[in-house]
Amino acid sequence: MPFVSRDTRLIREGVQLLNRRLGKRWPFRIKMKKLNMSDSCNCVLGQLFGHYNDGKEELGILSVMPWDHGFNSSISNEAWLETIKKLGAHIQAERQRSKDNGPTVR
Numbered sequence: 001m002p003f004v005s006r007d008t009r010l011i012r013e014g015v016q017l018l019n020r021r022l023g024k025r026w027p028f029r030i031k032m033k034k035l036n037m038s039d040s041c042n043c044v045l046g047q048l049f050g051h052y053n054d055g056k057e058e059l060g061i062l063s064v065m066p067w068d069h070g071f072n073s074s075i076s077n078e079a080w081l082e083t084i085k086k087l088g089a090h091i092q093a094e095r096q097r098s099k100d101n102g103p104t105v106r
Helices: 006-022 044-049 052-059 077-101
Strands: none
Touching (some): 006 044, 044 052
């Protein structure tokens, strides 16, 4: 099994939670140039919900440690940026594949 860094593991948890609650298109709502995991309004939760604390409440992770989902300032902005870029590229590739395949004729 390949080594997975702590940050990568935690971000995966956060991505899965956001996908379940917001759908898979949430990465397009993140303003990449403003992303700052140390800023409660410009971190991932801040950008999606208005404020870090509002995001924790909406996601139901008030009683759990939010950092278990990568939502804290110890996770680098770069790690989240890389993940969000990959997610966005994956979503766009899926969309393009479905356009290329066209509607199914029965």
